[in-house]
Amino acid sequence: GAGVSQSPRYKVAKRGQDVALRCDPISGHVSLFWYQQALGQGPEFLTYFQNEAQLDKSGLPSDRFFAERPEGSVSTLKIQRTQQEDSAVYLCASSIALSGTSYEQYFGPGTRLTVT
Amino acid sequence: AQSVTQLDSHVSVSEGTPVLLRCNYSSSYSPSLFWYVQHPNKGLQLLLKYTSAATLVKGINGFEAEFKKSETSFHLTKPSAHMSDAAEYFCVVSDLEGNEKLTFGTGTRLTIIP
Numbered sequence: 001g002a003g004v005s006q007s008p009r010y011k012v013a014k015r016g017q018d019v020a021l022r023c024d025p026i027s028g029h030v031s032l033f034w035y036q037q038a039l040g041q042g043p044e045f046l047t048y049f050q051n052e053a054q055l056d057k058s059g060l061p062s063d064r065f066f067a068e069r070p071e072g073s074v075s076t077l078k079i080q081r082t083q084q085e086d087s088a089v090y091l092c093a094s095s096i097a098l099s100g101t102s103y104e105q106y107f108g109p110g111t112r113l114t115v116t
Numbered sequence: 117a118q119s120v121t122q123l124d125s126h127v128s129v130s131e132g133t134p135v136l137l138r139c140n141y142s143s144s145y146s147p148s149l150f151w152y153v154q155h156p157n158k159g160l161q162l163l164l165k166y167t168s169a170a171t172l173v174k175g176i177n178g179f180e181a182e183f184k185k186s187e188t189s190f191h192l193t194k195p196s197a198h199m200s201d202a203a204e205y206f207c208v209v210s211d212l213e214g215n216e217k218l219t220f221g222t223g224t225r226l227t228i229i230p
Contacts, residue, residue, distance in 0.1 A: 004159075031216060042206050042220030043160070056217065091160070095216060105218060107160040 002026070004108035006092050012114045013082045021077045021111045025094030032075050033105060034067055035091040043091050049075060082115045089113070118143040120190075120207045122221035130229045135194040137224045139207030142188065149190045150208040150218070151181055160206070166190065177201070202228045 005024045013019050025032050031050055035043035036059075045059040051072040060067070064083075069075040079086055089110040097103035123138040141147060151163040164175025171183040177200075181192045190207060207221040 033217060035218075035220075040223075042223050043218075045217045045219070048217055059217075093160075093218075097216065103216070104162050104165070105216070109159045 004092055004094050004106050006090075006108040006111050008111060009109060010112050010114075012116060015083060015115055016081050018078065018080045019082055019113065021079075021090050021113070023075045023077070023092030023094075023108060025073065025075070025092070026096075026106055027073075029094035029096050029106075031095040031097060031105075032069055033093045033095070034075070034077050035093065036061075037089040037091055037110070039088070046077070046090075079113075082113075084115050087113055087115045118145075118147065118209045118219050120149075120209050120219060120221040122205075122207050122224050124224050125222065126225045126227070128227040128229055129197045131199055132196050135192070135197045135201065135226065137192040137205050137207075137226065139190045139192065139221060140188050141190060141207070141209050143209055148210045149181075149183060150210070151175065151179070151190075151192050152206045152208055152220075154204045154206065154223075156203070163192070163205075197226075197228050199228050199230065202226055 007022045033048050034046040037043040047067045048056040049069040064080045066078045089112050091110045092108045093105040095103050095105045119142045121140045149166040152160045153163050154160050163179050164173045166173045166183045174180045179194050204223045204225050206223050208218045210218050
């Protein structure tokens with residue numbers, strides 16, 4: 001079956017532009033996560049949804065970052081007024097489980113954002 | 117707070133020899149621990165996970181890891197390295213408190229020498 005998909009795979013933005021990154025989770029997966037992976041580093045948690053509810057956004061680095069999942073399936077991560085430090089790979093993951101359990105998170109291929 | 121420390125940023129082994137990638141964790145709660153692998157230009161793939169069942173966990177591609185609470189360690193091993201094992205490996209912890217967010221280590225790059 002289809003895995004987690006992300007689009008676009010690559011995005012180049014000029015500093016100050018707004019960008020929107022899309023994530024299509026595996027059908028039926030309740031939990032959805034966004035992570036940011038800087039070059040040479042491990043992924044870092046950004047935010048978490050359970051269905052359409054955003055339960056944790058403690059990892060969002062600034063108020064320029066915004067995520068939504070209005071119908072509990074597709075999610076969009078939006079970055080306003082991009083800065084060079086936003087350059088990274090943005091990973092989306094989904095999991096079948098509700099909180100309190102530990103099921104596998106399935107990762108998408110990521111969107112590589114380069115801010116020039 | 118939870119964290120993992122990967123003790124080696126880069127490990128090189130010869131093909132056919134054993135692999136050891138070291139990881140120590142810190143968690144306020146009974147942790148769930150994972151190893152993920154990331155091949156170049158590919159997504160993260162789960163190798164194995166520990167969730168308070170058997171302390172010796174077997175994963176895919178011949179990898180295994182042992183949870184040692186007394187040493188707060190979760191080292192990844194494989195008896196015989198294959199060229200296809202060359203990749204970045206991440207040790208990961210989740211404490212299940214509130215949500216399942218994963219905390220990744222900084223990664224270990226495994227190089228296989230022919």
